[in-house]
Amino acid sequence: MDIRAASREYVAFMLRSVSGPKALLVDEVTTGYLSLVYTQSEMALGDVYLIDPLESSGKREPLVEFACLIYVRPTQRNVALLSKELQNPCFGAYYIYFTGPISRRDIEVLAESDKEMLVRDIRELFSDFYALKPNLFTTKTHLCSIGSRVVDGIISALGALKRYPTEIRYQGNSNLCSKLVNSLGGAIDSNRDIFLSKRSKNTEIHGCSLLLIDRTEDPFTPLLTPWTYEAMIHEFLGFDLNSIVLDKSGDAAARKHPEENQIVFNTIHDDFYREHLNSDWGTVCVAARKMVEGYQSSIDEKSGATKSDTADFDDLRDRISRIPMLQRQAANVKKHVNVTTEIGKQIRYRDLFSLGAFEQEVMRVHAPKEHWRTFCEILKSHKSMKTNDIARLALLFILRYENEDARSLTGEKSGFAKSALYTLSGGSPTSSSKRESPTTSSMVLNVLREHNLGHVLSTERVQRFVDRYGSYARCMNTLPKGSDNILKTVFGAVKSVGGDHEQSWYTQHEPFVLNIVKLLVEDALPAEHFPTYHSELANTEAFFDETESKDVIIFVTGGVTFTEARVLEEISSEWTKKHSGRKTAFEFFSVGDSKSASKKKIRAPRVIIGSTDVITSSTFLEEC
Template identity: 30%
Template structure:
């Protein structure tokens, strides 16, 4: 799923719009984009600035093209329509992260009185890709789906998010659900209906992929309340302990209580962190030797010939060529040392 979202963001949206650009995001897509593209990568694609749809500047940028990646919600359409009524950019390239309702698209067209909208596309990334095999919708609690406190907006978000994942992967699934759970059953039938109706749009062929890619996955919907044992089976792996004891959201670990003071957060991503990629599912008892080995490797990288002295021009050149890698590795190792030490401290203090 990570590669699919990166393709949509970087290749299909940003790179296909030529010239100097401004990237316009909403509250949710700003976090999604941050998971798949670094700020440096965005700048290298001639992105002049990144703005939030809910707090855009008033300054006019006549030579800059806007690339809007937003969720197709009524509030986002209203904000974008307000922007189009007094446009600040030369043109607007709009990419919605899911299918958009026809009445919202009509509202947007009516607001484009200056005819500055260059294109409108649907790119399916209405979820948060944490790794190649893991995504989340960042809805931590589904208790509001219980009667009598039924939350239709939450249910719709879950259904639309799963539809977006299926479309991003280009899969038409076999849906299996837990029949003893009314919520799982309702969600399964809603997704089935959305697949049959093109996610309730005029495009009834939305899920008609090539014959070789149909029915190649299973969507299994289960109710966690009837499966309380699974979260207790593997609580001692690195990723699970970070999630449980420190807290992690969008691959960012809360480091506010981790010494030394002054750290706000640390990024744990399998795409940018080789040590985390190798140790993500490593048991905590085996994590110490892996971190120790990383520290030893770093010492070898920073060690210079001749007992730490640079004795020749070649030594200096070799050291300077490796310096960026050394600095990056230093930050990575220091991060994991701090996290593992804090995990060990909490295990001891809580007597886990």
């Protein structure tokens, strides 16, 4: 399953469907869809000589010798704009492609507007989503949105992947997931004729599992500093689809060279990014240095050849032919050097190596007293820390030790613990405060105030965060109190049996979605926590083509991270290696103790993950 390849194939189909010079009309959303899967140069190779917004109808010069491709979402506004265009046509023929199902009434409206009968074709191409990676799509809506835009995106993803959900599971304690599954289930049932018609036309439609998860089940991952290239670019510089703005200060240099300030990342044409987007920071820095050295060697070689007096015409022709390649190489080197330099500056300025190591230690080991002492020491040197770093570290500590009392944190029966109660009570301790032990939240808030950081987190904000993401709000993701790695839980384990490289200390944490997928694949996902939604085509798995893998499509309400997409991509790739007879780095065990658990034959997963948006620690905290 490759959702970006599926979206790209739809665009290729559009371009192949019409020969000769073409114009392409898009809306503000499909412009983003196209930018993720096709470049302008590729469009030009497909004879597309004009790309224009649909809303510019009436402002264009007539181009009757051009065929017009229209690629838009099936909204009422777009239907109205299409009607306006057809009433005053500028092109010789029209081919209309909607990103999702279009109603019969809307087709009738377009037919009535097409007085000159220029519409040659109307099709539904299931591509109403942003295909960010082969295994990641988003709808770019509000993080907690569960409206029609989200439902349309999931339906389109299913259609693009040629999958029908024979099993729909959802997080039972989440109001968002409960509302979404009802809306989505109704939409799937109402559109099932689309899937059945594809099946009747000998198009392979495979069954899959659809899993709806709330961000509340894993609030830890967004709070941690990411340490792989793609995730770090998004965290520190902020992706807008597949591009970033390197300098957001708006100074004169950035305004003078905007093309250098806006950087586009494309795995199709950028070898370095494709090879290292999932590499850890140390590997990226070494690779970037080698890339610079390789470019310098190419320049030196060219310079030495230029000084030669014995060059013949073949040599000259070869040198000239290499100039465009060297220019592209120089641009790529400059791009990645600028990006890694900017990320490196932030890491040093914010002392993220020390902070990141502490974050991983907090997640890996249950040591409240030692971690409290380190947390307080970090706050003493807060002058080099960003407010956002202090906030996420404080909230991470609160989540990790929210059920601890003051004595397990400080080892004291008085002193600091009483001080915390005194501060939070706003005066002298009451008889109630003398009896009760302060919570971890109150302890953290108090130490923030002691270091003049009370403005970072308010009591109300912390309470809202704990209510939404605390242990009582999570149905399964509870951290153990042992000192072992947090992944070695009752839910099973991933066992390394010969990985290609040692795992970095900074990337030890693995998101909880990995455990959920393993449980789903093993048919061990607890029904009391993740009940099944029964659709009209439930238990019809035999009707659809079966695959040798377990195909899973996950949708996370509240945002997803690049880290989660990466670990799920690794699981899918490891299954591909295993299936091809190569040594795999993962084995799946039955639920229970991994040392004594017997292996059982299961279909390993191919996983696609989607969400309302890809979040950073900053966007996650803004929602808190």
